[in-house]
Amino acid sequence: xxxxxxxxxxxxxxxxxxxxxxxxxxxxxxxxxxxxxxxxxxxxxxxxxxxxxxxxxxxxxxxxxxxxxxxxxxxxxxxxxxxxxxxxxxxxxxxxxxxxxxxxxxxxxxxxxxxxxxxxxxxxxxxxxxxxxxxxxxxxxxxxxxxxxxxxxxxxxxxxxxxxxxxxxxxxxxxxxxxxxxxxxxxxxxxxxxxxxxxxxxxxxxxxxxxxxxxxxxxxxxxxxxxxxxxxxxxxxxxxxxxxxxxxxxxxxxxxxxxxxxxxxxxxxxxxxxxxxxxxxxxxxxxxxxxxxxxxxxxxxxxxxxxxxxxxxxxxxxxxxxxxxxxxxxxxxxxxxxxxxxxxxxxxxxxxxxxxxxxxxxxxxxxxxxxxxxxxxxxxxxxxxxxxxxxxxxxxxxxxxxxxxxxxxxxxxxxxxxxxxxxxxxxxxxxxxxxxxxxxxxxxxxxxxxxxxxxxxxxxxxxxxxxxxxxxxxxxxxxxxxxxxxxxxxxxxxxxxxxx
Numbered sequence: 001x002x003x004x005x006x007x008x009x010x011x012x013x014x015x016x017x018x019x020x021x022x023x024x025x026x027x028x029x030x031x032x033x034x035x036x037x038x039x040x041x042x043x044x045x046x047x048x049x050x051x052x053x054x055x056x057x058x059x060x061x062x063x064x065x066x067x068x069x070x071x072x073x074x075x076x077x078x079x080x081x082x083x084x085x086x087x088x089x090x091x092x093x094x095x096x097x098x099x100x101x102x103x104x105x106x107x108x109x110x111x112x113x114x115x116x117x118x119x120x121x122x123x124x125x126x127x128x129x130x131x132x133x134x135x136x137x138x139x140x141x142x143x144x145x146x147x148x149x150x151x152x153x154x155x156x157x158x159x160x161x162x163x164x165x166x167x168x169x170x171x172x173x174x175x176x177x178x179x180x181x182x183x184x185x186x187x188x189x190x191x192x193x194x195x196x197x198x199x200x201x202x203x204x205x206x207x208x209x210x211x212x213x214x215x216x217x218x219x220x221x222x223x224x225x226x227x228x229x230x231x232x233x234x235x236x237x238x239x240x241x242x243x244x245x246x247x248x249x250x251x252x253x254x255x256x257x258x259x260x261x262x263x264x265x266x267x268x269x270x271x272x273x274x275x276x277x278x279x280x281x282x283x284x285x286x287x288x289x290x291x292x293x294x295x296x297x298x299x300x301x302x303x304x305x306x307x308x309x310x311x312x313x314x315x316x317x318x319x320x321x322x323x324x325x326x327x328x329x330x331x332x333x334x335x336x337x338x339x340x341x342x343x344x345x346x347x348x349x350x351x352x353x354x355x356x357x358x359x360x361x362x363x364x365x366x367x368x369x370x371x372x373x374x375x376x377x378x379x380x381x382x383x384x385x386x387x388x389x390x391x392x393x394x395x396x397x398x399x400x401x402x403x404x405x406x407x408x409x410x411x412x413x414x415x416x417x418x419x420x421x422x423x424x425x426x427x428x429x430x431x432x433x434x435x436x437x438x439x440x441x442x443x444x445x446x447x448x449x450x451x452x453x454x455x456x457x458x459x460x461x462x463x464x465x466x467x468x469x470x471x472x473x474x475x476x477x478x479x480x481x482x483x484x485x486x487x488x489x490x491x492x493x494x495x496x497x498x499x500x
């Protein structure tokens with residue numbers, strides 16, 4: 001085969017160009033620090049790079065956004081629960097102090113004021129927010145847990161459920177008197193012969209008092225259910241002397257002012273074994289005070305906004321109680337519940353205990369005023385024998401009534417201690433559950449950080465050029481390139497003219 005100068009020149013130029021391309025590739029690797037500049041250089045490396053970087057972006061989303069956000073939500077919740085728990089500890093101390101028999105009504109009134117402030121602050125703490133969202137209200141993150149102001153324009157039909165364990169005993173004073181019962185012109189000693197005494201009844205205390213009933217409703221009926229059976233309760237006023245006295249074969253009493261369903265001993269025996277949610281009653285409430293818990297977060301309820309016309313959007317809204325877990329995705333295919341629902345840690349019981357204690361202390365203050373009034377009348381010199389005898393008997397009965405009421409008051413303080421401890425138990429359980437979720441979040445974060453380091457190594461191994469190796473290859477290729485240039489120069493130096 002004849003080799004011409006042109007063939008040698010062409011081959012030399014092709015070889016030089018190949019060497020130059022290799023030299024250029026090594027130069028690009030050295031200057032960019034990357035193995036490839038375009039996917040066409042190495043499609044396998046390019047595909048692997050896209051997949052690794054996609055995983056890296058997702059992992060950073062979890063580490064830099066989702067997990068910090070979840071941690072902040074849990075931190076806010078834990079802070080609020082801790083604050084409420086601290087308030088309950090203080091409340092327990094106040095209830096303990098109030099149960100002391102040596103305290104005067106004035107002393108206990110001071111304790112009551114402290115408890116009222118604790119109640120307000122605790123239910124206000126339930127409105128804790130994170131990033132503009134309420135943390136204790138499930139999916140309804142735009143609705144506060146408790147009312148932020150007195151509210152009169154919302155009417156709720158609330159369905160509340162109970163078990164037989166929710167029926168408790170209650171002691172009240174009957175045959176009571178007041179200073180106003182004495183009339184100088186007509187009162188006699190015989191008028192005050194009925195001695196005040198205590199009676200025990202059984203009740204279910206609803207979560208709200210001051211319900212939507214007026215005098216026209218008194219004597220009417222309200223239905224409640226026990227299992228599949230429907231019963232009726234007579235609507236009575238708390239001022240009715242027989243409000244807490246139910247005949248053994250009579251219907252239960254429903255007291256709207258105090259939010260109580262009163263049973264006889266016979267009814268209690270029949271209902272006490274009812275299981276969870278077996279007992280239910282639907283009642284209405286259309287007036288709420290600031291710090292009252294909103295019913296839609298705790299019960300099945302239908303609310304009517306009286307500021308909107310019938311048929312208008314928002315006039316009537318129905319809420320069905322359900323478990324509402326807000327979950328954050330914190331890892332590939334892994335979710336974590338970040339919220340704690342108010343119904344699981346903060347109930348109405350504390351506020352209700354403070355309300356009842358307020359009513360009892362008001363009675364005690366009224367009795368003290370009545371006793372002082374009667375004593376002042378007895379100090380008058382112009383009393384007839386019958387008048388003095390009537391006042392003396394009234395004073396005796398008021399003292400008996402005061403003693404009985406003092407015992408009820410002391411027991412109520414003791415009951416407040418029990419209620420506070422039960423609420424703290426629920427709150428501690430919520431804190432414990434939250435702590436477990438926080439630990440799980442931290443473990444996931446640590447694992448993702450390890451994965452992040454591993455992914456960075458894989459990305460670097462897949463994409464980054466070994467600079468030492470690249471320099472060695474570059475110098476070697478440059479030597480080869482220079483040698484090719486030298487050989488080519490010598491190979492094509494001779495021409496036909498050299499042989500003429």
